[in-house]
Amino acid sequence: MRLLGDPVRRAAYELVVSRKRAVSRGEVADALGVSRTLAAFHLDRLAEAELLIVSQGRLGGRTGPGAGRPAKLYRQARPDLDLLIPPRRYDLAATLLADAVASVGAEAEVQRLARELGRRLAREEVASDPATGGAASTDPLLRILRNLGYAPRIAAGEIRLSNCPFHAIADQNAPVVCGMNHACLEGLVEGCGAELILSMDPGPGDCCVVLHLPARLPEF
Amino acid sequence: MDRSPAPRHYLAQLNVGRMQAPLDSLVMEPFMSRLDEINGLADGSPGFVWRLKSDSGNATDIRVDDDPTLLFNLSLWDSIQSLRDFVYRSRHLDLLRRRREFFVPLGEEHLVLWWVPSGHFPSLQEARQRLGDLRARGATQDAFTLRAPFAAPNA
Numbered sequence: 330m331r332l333l334g335d336p337v338r339r340a341a342y343e344l345v346v347s348r349k350r351a352v353s354r355g356e357v358a359d360a361l362g363v364s365r366t367l368a369a370f371h372l373d374r375l376a377e378a379e380l381l382i383v384s385q386g387r388l389g390g391r392t393g394p395g396a397g398r399p400a401k402l403y404r405q406a407r408p409d410l411d412l413l414i415p416p417r418r419y420d421l422a423a424t425l426l427a428d429a430v431a432s433v434g435a436e437a438e439v440q441r442l443a444r445e446l447g448r449r450l451a452r453e454e455v456a457s458d459p460a461t462g463g464a465a466s467t468d469p470l471l472r473i474l475r476n477l478g479y480a481p482r483i484a485a486g487e488i489r490l491s492n493c494p495f496h497a498i499a500d501q502n503a504p505v506v507c508g509m510n511h512a513c514l515e516g517l518v519e520g521c522g523a524e525l526i527l528s529m530d531p532g533p534g535d536c537c538v539v540l541h542l543p544a545r546l547p548e549f
Numbered sequence: 550m551d552r553s554p555a556p557r558h559y560l561a562q563l564n565v566g567r568m569q570a571p572l573d574s575l576v577m578e579p580f581m582s583r584l585d586e587i588n589g590l591a592d593g594s595p596g597f598v599w600r601l602k603s604d605s606g607n608a609t610d611i612r613v614d615d616d617p618t619l620l621f622n623l624s625l626w627d628s629i630q631s632l633r634d635f636v637y638r639s640r641h642l643d644l645l646r647r648r649r650e651f652f653v654p655l656g657e658e659h660l661v662l663w664w665v666p667s668g669h670f671p672s673l674q675e676a677r678q679r680l681g682d683l684r685a686r687g688a689t690q691d692a693f694t695l696r697a698p699f700a701a702p703n704a
Contacts, residue, residue, distance in 0.1 A: 431654070432654060432656065433654060434649050434653060434654035436648070436649040437649055437650075500637075501696060503636075503637045503642060503645060504645045504646060504648055507637075507642055507645070507646055508645075508646035508647070511646055528640075528643070529640060529642050529643035529646065530640060531637070531638045531639065531642060533638075537638075537642055
């Protein structure tokens, strides 16, 4: 589906789906770290394609004078829609492979490869960026995180990831998949030369990894 | 006929791990250094009911003669979701990510779940029988897994 080829649009769609309720343009913009205009643009394209249903409403149930103009809200149109056409069961393949990793105890090797992948993706992104000219920065990191579907959001000294790109298989194979994801993020941070420290602190609906500025590392 | 309400049930879970090295080795140090923190996290988790522990506050000195390299984690929870939230959606996940540094793959089921009536605190022997049952018969109402869960009786 070319309609979902754009990473921001796909992230917007996946965010609405994951919330399981109607969400506003502002919520999507905040979660994805993009402008409200860009979020609205993608949400409206998704609505035109009938992937999302639009309604007017007020978040928080405010009514009467002073409640403000009703906001445009978006929710998933077809909960059973499979985004892969024709059917591809990557989820089954991934689950089987993760099971095999767990049963022979090859987690360390998966993590080594994931770290390497992260470093490579980061180096490519940094090298292709004319603005930074290869200098270390969190900007290329945020770009990669958005492109990979992590929907990063920056808050008080940390970067939280609003979406887990591996959610479908992480649920069944958390030790393998979350370990792989953590290692990949380590590689991305290292490859971008970003001064961030990773911790695992899963928030509701978020990816399990949080990226901290060094001074803000929580005490364990 | 007895018309008293059906007793509520709690979810029992047993997890066994075979250590990569002795408990006081450098290999196990990162595990041991976070044990009290993670046990405390479990104790304070929503839905946590009970866990098997010795006077030390943890269960690492609870061993069995037939295989002294095994560590056991035996606990009760008010629901499957509560257990899942602690195991997969808390800082406990960080140890899970590193489990292969500390524990060797067993090549068979290492975690078993079953329902117990309120007030019953399973013994390690009973729990190991449930694990044996799961390994022999696959997931049933009597012994199941997070992947193949069964609802509580009378739920």
